[in-house]
Amino acid sequence: MSTPSIPFSRRNFLRTSSLASGGLLIGFNLFTACKSDVKPPVDLADLNYNDFNAFIKIAKNGAVTIFSPNPEIGQGVKTAMPMIIAEELDVAWDNVYVQQGVLDTKNYTRQIAGGSQSIRFGWDALRQTGATAKQMLVNAAAARWGVDASELSVSEGIITNKAGETLSYGDVVEEAAALEVPENVTLKEPKDYKIIGTDQRNVDIDKIITGQPLYGMDYKVEGMVYAAVLRPPAFGQELVSFDATEAKAIPGVIDVIQIGDKAKALLEKDKVNWTAQLSGSGKVVVLAKTTWDAFKGKKAIKATWSDATPLESTEFHDEKLNALLDGKDFVTMRKDGDVNKAFAQADKVLERTYESPFLPHNCMEPMNFFAHVTDEKIHLVGPVQTPEDAANTVAELLGRDVADIHLEMTRMGGGFGRRLYGDFVYEAAEISDAIRKPVKMVSSREDDMSTGVYRPSIKYRIKAAIKDGQLTGYQLKEAAINGNMYGLIPNFFPAGAVENYQVDVANYKSNITTGAWRAPYTNFLAYAEQSFFDELAEEMEVDKIKLRLDLLEKVKGTTDERIEYSPERMQKVIKMAVDKSGWGKQPQGTYQGFVAYYCHNTHVAEVADVVIEKGLPVVKKVTCVVDCGIVINPLGALNQIEGGIVDGIGHSMYGSFGFENGQPTAKNFDKYRLGRMKDAAAVETYLVQNELSPTGLGEPTLPPAGGAVANALKAATGKRVYKQPFIEQEELWQAKQEEILG
Structure with a gap:
């Protein structure tokens, strides 16, 4: 809910009048003009903005420039976050321009793209920034007119007094710069929003479709060389020796060097943070005039690996x-009551095991980064989701002060968690440190798929106790390769709904690098749990929807502060999805599957409509209901919702990936199938309207998609799938084909 009056934190607010062009500089992110006839201000390169991570600059000509500090990976924060400021600043969105800020840990916190948390964490501070700037400008106008500030009104950057006189923000910006920052500001009520809640296109869309430089792959400077890195072909191997004779003879190849000693030393000192996937093995680097020359040189290297x-x-x-699931080496993350007693006293016990493979990230833009290391500074430019961690690790790697590092973020051609891990940044920095030239490290598609960071392979075993027709016990066990990052989320549904409830985790430590993959820890868990709930309802002989609603009813009024989801909000999305999807009313030959899930602070319900064509399943439509609080940009929200569903269906249906002798079984798209255009289902989306603070949207609709499809497949075939990808369960489709053929 909006807070009418809110104290402002000076730590999140910065202003100065020392810019060469004059004006007010206010900490945060956006670049806008106040009047329709105002053009963008002078070349931004002429403005001294590098000392600030994010800010609004209001120039004397009435223009407002706002820089965005958070990494943009396609989740739309570079559009949505500025919209929040522009709303409270009261400027016209049609005249808003947005510029990407640089890493600046002094003036900004959480410059991260991950966990669908950017809007959630920035909501209050962004509003405060816009409202405080507006109040200072109004106070300056009031002082000039000799009236009380409360007598003035503002609309689209124009301040008006009771006599009808007007001043633009640019007219009073210098006076405003001399004023004290107000201790309290008044925020708008949702009913007064003019920008928030309206459809706005991506602020970079014109540059994207016209091919203007935005991405890391676009960045280049005079004298830059390109680097391709030969890494161990199998996980667990180390470099023994290499012969670069043939590589050096290739036209365009400049030199071949070895790196890895600095990374190995850092690992031995245990100075690597959670985002660093550093290899302790030596790596061979081919330096060349072009990327193509570097790739050709890399293929010509003759290396020996242990x-x-x-x-x-x-x-x-x-x-x-399997051994982990059958063993006793588990860590219990939550334990309510006594599940063993519940199982011993049960009339029925249902137990099922669900399996998922490793998955690569498959970002459209391969890993790349620019580095230029000199004695004076370290200049880093490129696509990374965790710029602060990257800068800190580079400082440790090269034995430099982090203050020496200037890191610029580019737009990313996909992240999905892969760019949380800065191995490509560290490689570029170590290469540049060795040759003391500007260098761009570029990976190939094969590099990304075969030497990357993967979603861990996981198995879930779920066990439920039924006594007198009621669910009396529930145990969830996770066995994962390297652990599932944060482990299970023990306080999600059905936590709190079952008296005897236990969550256990175990992992096998592998040489294969694993980590966050879009919607980490829930991307596969949602399918497993929601498939289990459907089967549980069948075992209990109750309606599938009613089972979920009844369990949620038991959570209402709970005093358990560990519970993260809202039973009321979850019930609402369930009922709305049932209504909007025509649940149970589809024509013969259309089979439906239902899922309700909470993750990344957002409540989602999805219904998948599946048909069987030529004996194989086709997902025709998904009806999705989302409660994510106040929706900043409905158009951007729909893009995230639909993209998450399409991604979730594609990977659960087709994503097959594994290892043979330490090497991935697929190294490019000839052997790894992504969901294709023809596989994309129609998505019908409904957003719950309320005035609650906004929550994440980049990830929450992906996890339920696999479960909705799996439950629809059960309706279609009469058999359940317990393993992803679904399309590989040949016995299921063979039986259906035989049925169709009669």
């Missing part, structure tokens, strides 16, 4: 996960 024991394979991982 073998690790064991070189892991999919069968090996399968055995390890």
Whole structure:
């Protein structure tokens, strides 16, 4: 809910009047003009903005320039965050321009793209920034006219007094710069919003469609060389020796060097933070005039690698996960009541195991980064989701002060968690440090898929106790390769709804690098749990929707502060999805599957409509209801919702990936199938309207999609799928084809 009057934190607010062009500089992110006839201000390169992570600059000509500090990976924060400021600043969105800020840990916190948290964490501070700037400008106008500020009104950057006289923001900006920052500001009520809640297109869309430089791959400077890195072909191997004779003979190849010593030293000192996937092995680097020359040179390297024991394979991982599920080496993350007693006293016990493979990230833009290391500074430019961690690790890696580092963020051609890990940044920095030239490290598609960071392979075992027709016990076990990042989320549904409830985790430590993959820890869990709930309802002989609603009813009024979801909000999206999807009323031959799920602070319900064509499943439509609080940009929200669903369906249906002797079984899209255009289902979206603070949207609709499809497949075939990808469950489709053929 909007707060009419809110104290302002000076730590989040910065102003100065020392710019060469004059004006007011206010900490945060956006670039806008106040009047329709105002053009963008002078070349931004002439403004001294590098000392600030994010700010509004109001120039004497009435223009307002706002820089965005958060990384943009396609989730739309570069549009939505400025909209929040522009709303409270009271300027016309049609005249808003947005510029990407640089890393600046002094003046800004949480410059991260991850966890669908940017809007949620920025909501209050962004509003405060816009409202405070507006109040200072109004106070300056009031002082000039000799009236009380409360007598003035503002609309689209124009201040008006009771006599009808007007001043633009630019007219009073110098007076405003001399005023004290107000201790309290009044924020708008949602009913008064003019920008928030309206459809606004991506602020970079014109540059994207006209091919203007925005991405890391676009960045180049005079004298820059290109680098391709030859890494160990199998996880667990280390470099023994290499012969670069043929590579150096290729036209365009400048030199071949080895790196890795600095990374190995850092690992030995245990100075690597959670985002650093540094290899302790040596790596061979080909330096060339073009990327193509570097790639050709890399293929010509003759390298010898030592073998690790064991070189892991999919069968090996399968055995390890099964052993973990059957063993006792679990860490209990939550324990309510006594599940063992509940199972012993149950009339029925239902137990199922669900399996998922490793998955690569497959960002459209391959990993790349620019680095130029000199004695004076370290200049870094490129696409990274965690710029602060990247800068800190580079400082440790090269033995430099982090103050020496200037890091600029570019727009990213996909992140999905892969660019949380700065290995490509560290490689570029170490290469430049060795050659003391500006360098762009560029990976190929094969590099990304075969030497990357993967969603871990996981197995879930879920067990439920039924007594007198009621769910009396529930136990969830996770076995994962390297652990599932944060482990399970033990306080999500059905936590609080079952008296005897336990969540346990175990992991096998592997040489294969794993980490966050879009909607980490829930991307597969949602399918497993929601498939289990459907089967549980069948076992209990109750309606699937009613089972979920009844369990949520038990959570209402809970005093358990650990519970993260809202039973009321979850019930609302469930009922709305049932209504909007025509649940149970579809024509013969259309099979429906239902899922309700909470993650990343957002409540979602989805219904998938599946048909069988030529004996194989086709997802025709998904009806999705989302409660994410106040929706900043409905158009951007729909893009995120639909993209998450399409992504979730594609990977659960087709995503097959594993390892053989430490090497991935697929190294490019000839052997790894993504969801294709023809596989994309129609998505019908409904947003719950309320005035609650906004929550995440980049990830929450992906996890439920797989579960909705799996439950629809059960309706279509009469059989359940317990393993992803679904399309590989050949016995299921063979039986259906035989049925169709009669």
